[in-house]
Each structure stands twice: as structure tokens, then as C-alpha cells.
Amino acid sequence: MRLDTKHMRYLTVEDWRCLTAVETGSKNHEVVPTPLIAQLSGLRGGVHKNISALAKVGLIARLKNAKYDGYRLTYGGLDYLSLNTYRKRKDVYSVGNQIGVGKESDIFVVADEQGVQRVLKIHRLGRISFRTVKANRDYLKNRSSGSWMYMSRLAALKEYTFMQVLRENGFPVPEPLAQSRHTIVMSLIDAFPMRQISSVPDPASLYAELIAMIMRLAQFGLIHGDFNEFNILIKEETTPASADEKEPEKLTLTPILIDFPQMVSIDHANAEYYFDRDVNCIKRFFQRRFHFTSDEKGPYLSEAKRLVGKDGSVRLDVAVSASGFSKKMAKELEAYMKEVGVDGDGDPNAARGDEEDDSGNEDEEAEESEEDSEAKQLEVTQVESIQNDENRVIIGKD
Ligand code: ADP
Ligand code: MG
Known part of the structure; x- marks a missing residue:
């Protein structure tokens, strides 16, 4: 999945609050009702403008068949929230090329403010199951709201925790640098x-x-x-x-x-x-x-x-x-x-x-x-050169 960060800089403080409200609301609601979004974001002037800005760039999606009017967070929205956390904590300053597409993850080269390259791994559980494993759809449908989101978070948290203890005990693994939601940031291994x-x-x-x-x-x-x-x-x-x-x-x-x-x-x-x-x-x-x-x-x-x-x-x-x-x-x-x-x-x-x-x-x-043909879908597409990163998008400016 693409990680299109170009809208990040155009989101207003209110847009971010609104996006965060949808995230908070999805903990208990599969479809977050519009009034709840308004309430959670605490924006006095209403949230319709912000909602439509977010929906327009695909960070939230309106659910048409729901009993009530509401929205859910998309993977894109969750990506933005986690990148925003990294941006604020100065873990990530710019996002570059995608170097890997796993079965249930996307891997990007990112950099900090000093230009030191790092790896961002985004867990995307649910991707395969929704696309190809028909039999599993029912299983996912019956699960509570946003199970893909929850499962992806769990995968990221698990990976980060293990990487930490392995590293502390001298195992040759990347250095875990940060974790947020369904993503982790680690050191880039030049190999x-x-x-x-x-x-x-x-x-x-x-x-x-x-x-x-x-x-x-x-x-x-x-x-x-x-x-x-x-x-x-x-x-x-x-x-x-x-x-x-x-x-x-x-x-x-x-x-x-x-x-x-x-x-x-x-x-x-x-x-x-x-x-x-x-x-x-x-x-x-x-x-x-x-x-x-x-x-x-x-x-x-x-x-x-x-x-x-x-x-x-x-x-x-x-x-x-x-x-x-x-x-x-x-x-x-x-x-x-x-x-x-x-x-x-x-x-x-x-x-x-x-x-x-x-x-x-x-x-x-x-x-x-x-x-090999199986592997093609799973294997990394190692981009020719990580250094030659003309797609780099800076997200770090406030
Ligand atoms: P998946 O769970 O999707 O298999 P991986 O963590 O195995 O994801 O990463 C997929 C690919 O991305 C790896 O095979 C490797 O080529 C690349 N990659 C992942 N992490 C790093 C890293 N820290 N440094 C360099 N390349 C990495
Ligand atoms: Mg792998």
C-alpha cells in the first residue's frame, strides 16, 4: 500500500484533532457517529469542514450502509496518526522510498532530522485476508470493530518488544527506535x-x-x-x-x-x-x-x-x-x-x-x-539505491 504523505503538511490543527477523535471513537464504535466525532474533538465550531477534508484525502471513510451517519478510520488515517507522533517526537523527519512489501507489512526508508536513515515498518494485518482468503472474511466481519487495526497494533507492539529484548541480550537484530500504533521505527541495516x-x-x-x-x-x-x-x-x-x-x-x-x-x-x-x-x-x-x-x-x-x-x-x-x-x-x-x-x-x-x-x-x-513466482508477491522490491531517494517527503516541519 502506498504511503502518500503529501497531505500531511496541509492538515490543520483542527483536522488532526478531528482525526484523533475518529481514532478514539473507533475503540468502541465500528462506525464512529458524527456527533461523537464532534464531541471527542472538542471543536466548538463544528467538525463538518474537517471531516470532509479528511475524507477527501482518504484518511477517514464514510460508511454508507450504516444505520447512522458515521466514519471509520482508514489505514491511511492510522498511518498519518502514527507518522504525526513520530514527527512530534522527532523520530522521523522525512519519508522516502518503499523498500519492502511483505505479506502483511510495508517497509519504508525514513530519515531523522540529521538525515540518518531509518526503517519504518507498517503492519497491515487484514490485507491478505480481505483480498484473497475468502473463507476468512466472515471471521473478520464478525469481529469487533477495527480488528485489522487492533491486530496490526499488536503485531507492531510484539515486534518492537521482542526486538528490544533481543538487542539488549546481544542478538544481531536492528536497533528498535520507536513504536506507535501499527508501526515501528528501527535502524536501517545496509544489507x-x-x-x-x-x-x-x-x-x-x-x-x-x-x-x-x-x-x-x-x-x-x-x-x-x-x-x-x-x-x-x-x-x-x-x-x-x-x-x-x-x-x-x-x-x-x-x-x-x-x-x-x-x-x-x-x-x-x-x-x-x-x-x-x-x-x-x-x-x-x-x-x-x-x-x-x-x-x-x-x-x-x-x-x-x-x-x-x-x-x-x-x-x-x-x-x-x-x-x-x-x-x-x-x-x-x-x-x-x-x-x-x-x-x-x-x-x-x-x-x-x-x-x-x-x-x-x-x-x-x-x-x-x-x-520464485510465489515469492514475487511476497518478496521485497529492493529499490536500486536507498541513497538515491528523490521521492523523499519532509513531514517534520511544524
Ligand atoms: P514482513 O513481516 O512483511 O516479512 P520484514 O520485517 O521481514 O517484513 O521486512 C520485509 C523486508 O524489508 C525484508 O526482507 C528486508 O529486505 C527489508 N527490511 C526490513 N527491515 C529492515 C531493516 N531494518 N533494514 C533493512 N532492510 C529491512
Ligand atoms: Mg519477513
Whole structure:
């Protein structure tokens, strides 16, 4: 979905108050009645002008079939509210290119006032379900008002909370910088997803490093749940050859892990399924892409479980539920994700429980291209250059 920020600067203080009123009203109303918008915005002169300004640029939408006259917030409206929060807090000054389109998210490069680039991730749960998963429509329709909004908020909050605790405990993840509503701001990782890397000098050591990361997550009580070539960014660093040339030029690859809305505790009822899937995603990718197969079987969940708490590592699954992202929220989000099949972006069949074969590769090429076409819808469109950002729109001026 586009993020058209150009109207932001033209909204008046009253327009913003009116937009905020619609947001507040939608906590209890699927369609926020016009008188309630007026009341919540506290604008004496009436809100009709503001409502029509907001509706005109698609930040709120009138619901025609409702029993009463009213409006609901659109994704665009929610985007504006969260950007406005970032603008006021000086987390974001300008918005640039879109670098990713996930199944249920949009990723943009943004910058702060100093021009330091950051990443804005907007969660858009409900997008797929409304568009393609017919069967799930009823489910969503029957849910309370704005379930897409609520679920997207939960996803953002979960992702942000996990990113924080992972970062604090030394995991290679982006730095979480800010969170508002259905969005988060994090540091920009100057790297490509492993998916886009055609060869590496030493697949065995990268493989070992990734498996070690899965095991280290387990040590802290966690399973990523979507550990695949889309969610591992590979940073490349070249160390020049030493002056005497005894040490040749060296290329170091550092994997950075992203995308956390589906993380689960190692004590989750389906922990084994998620753990095995994470391990197998890596195995399969290394086999197909780098023609590398590890001599070792596993690792298995039983081994991972033995590491929990080792060397004084804290239970991050426990830490997270104590810090803002409650167990109840986790349950709600998980139920939703399961229902609409949002569960792993590298393995489109996984949510349906299809265990793909690791064997018979006669059809490998066909399989790859099929996988590619699926991936097209899901994969990032990495814009040629993040630096060359002529679409940058400044939102930071008051
Ligand atoms: P989704 O949940 O939709 O899969 P991700 O968090 O995996 O979203 O992000 C989608 C893509 O956006 C990633 O594959 C990556 O290319 C890019 N991306 C996400 N976060 C960052 C970041 N912090 N730095 C650089 N690129 C990122
Ligand atoms: Mg992803």
C-alpha cells in the first residue's frame, strides 16, 4: 500500500484533532457517529469542514450502509496518526522510498532530522485476508470493530518488544527506535536478504552461524518461527589485505535477524513444529542455493531445550510477557495469524501444515521457479539505491 504523505503538511490543527477523535471513537464504535466525532474533538465550531477534508484525502471513510451517519478510520488515517507522533517526537523527519512489501507489512526508508536513515515498518494485518482468503472474511466481519487495526497494533507492539529484548541480550537484530500504533521505527541495516545472495565463499560457516543463532535463541527461551532467507539480512564487510600481503583480503558475512511478530516461546504447544521448520528452512535453502548439506542431523528441539537458561541467560519469553506485550495479547495475535494463515513468509505452504519434501529433487528447477513466482508477491522490491531517494517527503516541519 502506498504511503502518500503529501497531505500531511496541509492538515490543520483542527483536522488532526478531528482525526484523533475518529481514532478514539473507533475503540468502541465500528462506525464512529458524527456527533461523537464532534464531541471527542472538542471543536466548538463544528467538525463538518474537517471531516470532509479528511475524507477527501482518504484518511477517514464514510460508511454508507450504516444505520447512522458515521466514519471509520482508514489505514491511511492510522498511518498519518502514527507518522504525526513520530514527527512530534522527532523520530522521523522525512519519508522516502518503499523498500519492502511483505505479506502483511510495508517497509519504508525514513530519515531523522540529521538525515540518518531509518526503517519504518507498517503492519497491515487484514490485507491478505480481505483480498484473497475468502473463507476468512466472515471471521473478520464478525469481529469487533477495527480488528485489522487492533491486530496490526499488536503485531507492531510484539515486534518492537521482542526486538528490544533481543538487542539488549546481544542478538544481531536492528536497533528498535520507536513504536506507535501499527508501526515501528528501527535502524536501517545496509544489507540484502539472504534470498538475494547467489553464492557465499564458505557456506558451511554461514550455515553453522545460523544454526548457532537458532540455538542461542532457544537458550533464551525463544523460537523465531519464521527463520528463513527473507528474514536474514547478510551484511558484507571486506577487510583489506595486510600491507605485507601475508593476510589476503577477507570478506566477512554477518547475518542480521529481522521480522519478529510470530516469535514463540520454546514452551509453546507447537514448539517442535516451529523449531523444526526454522531449522529445515535453513537446511533446504543451503541445499538449493549453495548446494551445501550439513553432515550433522538436527539440531532437534530436545537438544535446544537443554540449553535453556545456560550460562545465566534469561528467559526472554517470560521477560516479554512481563513488559507490555502480555500473554493475552500474544494469544489474540496468534489466533488471528493462525486463522488467516499469516505464518511464515518464506514458506507459503507452511501455515497449511504441508511439510514439503526434502528429498526427490528431480524437479528442482521447476520447483524453484514456482517458488520464485510465489515469492514475487511476497518478496521485497529492493529499490536500486536507498541513497538515491528523490521521492523523499519532509513531514517534520511544524
Ligand atoms: P514482513 O513481516 O512483511 O516479512 P520484514 O520485517 O521481514 O517484513 O521486512 C520485509 C523486508 O524489508 C525484508 O526482507 C528486508 O529486505 C527489508 N527490511 C526490513 N527491515 C529492515 C531493516 N531494518 N533494514 C533493512 N532492510 C529491512
Ligand atoms: Mg519477513
